Amino acid sequence: MTTSTPALTVPAATEGTANRPAPRQNKRNKPTGVDILVLVLTIVGAIAIAFPFLLILINSFKSPADYNSTGPLSFPGSLYLDGIVNFWERVNFPEKLWNSIWISGTVAVFAVVISVLNAFAIGIGRIRGNTWVVLAFLLANLLPQEALLYPLYNMFKAVGLYNNPWSVVIIFTVIQSAFGTYLLASVFGTFPKEVLEAAALDGASRWTTLWRVIVPISRPTLSVLLIFFFIWTWNEFLIPLTFLVDNSTQTVPVAISVLQGDRLMDVTTTSASALLGVIPTLIFFLIFQRTLTRGITAGAVK
């Protein structure tokens, strides 16, 4: 793993600092009163943001009777797991989990690859009319999804992919790569020219330069995209709800929302379903948090 994060788009704006004595920060580790106030404020904000998650956590382990007598804010009187077990068995959770994982994972990888190819032509190749090409791709993001539903339903039905998870994979690969193309084209557009010139001088072809030079250097951005795509696809629900009618092909959010109308769902089982709905993305996020983190620490240590 390379720990130095290569700058992607650094404009050469450092001439001004060249002849200054480099100031070493001896004052860095002494937080002032204002710094502490800022820290407290950001922590208070974070608690407010996390509050609904804490509520889910507390109430998933309560019995319905406990909930009815003490309300949503108290801690559970005793550990009650039936809510979670109920939901787990009712929806066959492992199956839903696997559906969500492979669909989101496949979309994330496909969409990053497509984004890289598109952005290479647009941002580095600077093909004619590149703004318009970006706009064409962005259409996938611009269109309200409801507008795509009817036509896509008919088209996938005609080719026999309706009620097949691959239909969802294809649709979201396009939708996510629209964003990726836009972001990467902008990032590649400011790619350091010297690096590209050096690669060309060494006789590298475009294809080699893309995979051996540009992709490795852009890896922090690509990982962020991969994480976003995975989570965004995971959370989607209108299109999966429409295209995956079979119980066995449903994703986690679809399974949860389908159960909502169910009269048999008591409030703590609902909470448990919410908990099981968040945990997988939370785990995924925590695993890849490092990728997002590397940037901050690199900046702070330098």
Added chain:
Amino acid sequence: MATQVPFVRAQRPKKQREVSAFPDRGGRAAGWWLYLIPGLALLTFVVLIPLVWNVYLSFTEYRGIRPPEWIGLENWVKLIGDEEFWASFRNTIAMIVAMVIVPTVLGLLIAAVLFDIVGRKFGGRTASFLRATYYLPQILPVAVAGIVIGWILRPQNGALNEILGYVGLGDLAHNWLGSPDTALLSIMVVLIWVQLGYPVVIFMAALQRVDPELYEAAELDGAGWWQRFRAITVGMIRPEIFVVTLTCTIAALKVFGPIYVLTRGGPGTSTLVPSYYAYSEFFQSQQVGYGATIATALTILIGIVAVFFLRAQSAAERADREGL
């Protein structure tokens, strides 16, 4: 603006024709299009054909069963006189405030503060932990968010009303999503909560490529935190600010999920938004033709906004390159 960057660069006199940044001699300009083939092919099937199809449907009477019947501009005329449609557009402005303006401004401040103050003075771990917390709502599936928020805000023993009771403000207890006077505001607060983490993460990732020496130099020159924030932070991560504002604006214009799971546009039209309106015409009233008209109108509006943004962005990028 580029002029805020305090280091003046030599100006290049004349604007040049855009050429590839990769100076290979043998390669031909047309070769770049090969890289677009997979992307464009997929785009055509999943987006372009349905788009054209949808525009066509907007000129028809179609209830989903018998084949569409061409009725010319009838749907469009109806749309212009449709009170509900305009109500939904007024609510879109509230969505832009809640999903673009507040999160971008707040996100910029939080990202800068986390990076510059918390990260430097209290360690990168604290900063990244806080960032992860702000990002939490973004990983919450909208189906789940609907359950949780609906449950916090519901009138009987909802968590918010309970809390108000605890702190002696029981009089303020309210049917937050169910009454026309608070429904829109409640949705806006929820959307800010959902949206905030996205700019924070993008901006913090962007800040990593800002040279720390810039800050140190500015500090030596006596620039205060606010000045450094405005001149360096905002100036250096401008590409990401563009990306965030554009994507959030698009998301705000076509917001659907939170409305669907929380209020279904109600009560009345107080939280109705265009894409939910289109959806209800498509799938509840079975007025597919009219639904397609609403969706097409929305697409056109979003397209105009996007073109405006992209042109501004590429103008800024070109100005940057020429300034180098």
